Amino acid sequence: MxxxxxxxxxIVNGIQLAYARFGGGPGxxxxxxxxxxxxxxxxxxxxxxxxxxxxxxxxxxxxxxxSPAVDRPMRFETMxxxxxxxxxxxxxxxxxxxxxxxxxxxALRTGIQHPDVVDRLVLVSTPFKxxxxxxxxxxxxxxxxxxxxxxxxxxxxxxxxxxxxxxxxDWPTLVGQLTDLIKRDYDWSADVPSLxxxxxxxxxxxxGLPPRHAVEFFELLGGGLRDASWxxxxxxRHRLAILPGVTHYDMNVVSGLAAAVIPFLDATD
Numbered sequence: 001m002x003x004x005x006x007x008x009x010x011i012v013n014g015i016q017l018a019y020a021r022f023g024g025g026p027g028x029x030x031x032x033x034x035x036x037x038x039x040x041x042x043x044x045x046x047x048x049x050x051x052x053x054x055x056x057x058x059x060x061x062x063x064x065x066x067s068p069a070v071d072r073p074m075r076f077e078t079m080x081x082x083x084x085x086x087x088x089x090x091x092x093x094x095x096x097x098x099x100x101x102x103x104x105x106x107a108l109r110t111g112i113q114h115p116d117v118v119d120r121l122v123l124v125s126t127p128f129k130x131x132x133x134x135x136x137x138x139x140x141x142x143x144x145x146x147x148x149x150x151x152x153x154x155x156x157x158x159x160x161x162x163x164x165x166x167x168x169x170d171w172p173t174l175v176g177q178l179t180d181l182i183k184r185d186y187d188w189s190a191d192v193p194s195l196x197x198x199x200x201x202x203x204x205x206x207x208g209l210p211p212r213h214a215v216e217f218f219e220l221l222g223g224g225l226r227d228a229s230w231x232x233x234x235x236x237r238h239r240l241a242i243l244p245g246v247t248h249y250d251m252n253v254v255s256g257l258a259a260a261v262i263p264f265l266d267a268t269d
């Protein structure tokens with residue numbers, strides 16, 4: 001499936017964000033947010049599957065992909081403001097927001113900061129605190145810095161960036177901003193219970209965060225605390241999916257992702 005109008009740029013909060021529209025239909029629109037160093041093509045066939053029956057808006061986050069690099073610190077909170085502003089700029093009353101990894105953190109903050117425009121959240125491989133990752137993941141993030149820009153030119157992430165970025169020379173800007181962000185400590189556990197919309201948490205059983213963190217996340221939302229009972233009175237509107245045999249490095253493209261998420265997106269409260 002190809003975006004009918006190709007990539008477009010929206011000006012929000014003084015920066016430019018690239019986005020494209022996919023699919024269409026009566027379902028609630030879905031804003032799709034990629035992981036670090038990625039872009040809206042990162043979800044592969046999952047994006048097209050999600051776009052059956054609904055409009056999907058793929059966004060390239062600050063300084064990523066087709067979005068021009070900007071001289072602004074990269075923070076989850078400011079990127080969440082960007083997504084809230086984009087939803088309004090596109091004239092959508094509300095949208096579901098689904099994010100993977102970095103994009104999941106942005107999606108979560110969007111739900112916290114802009115609940116009026118978020119219909120529901122899908123948080124894929126997303127911890128609610130910095131040290132929710134496995135220790136080796138958090139440790140590696142804490143050691144990252146702008147010096148990685150040159151060696152990372154040997155990776156598929158840079159190859160993708162070369163194909164999409166309006167100025168490939170901005171690669172060090174992206175690396176510097178992102179490595180600064182991911183080593184910053186945060187803990188949003190106090191905000192999670194107050195989320196006003198249905199939330200689905202999706203992780204792999206071999207993900208970068210342990211399944212127990214996803215369960216803790218689910219419990220903060222009130223999920224999994226009691227038997228549902230025969231009349232379903234103990235079941236919340238939130239959902240938890242742990243996909244078998246899935247890692248942080250293939251989560252975005254495994255077919256089971258869209259299959260797990262679509263019933264949640266289609267549900268009516």
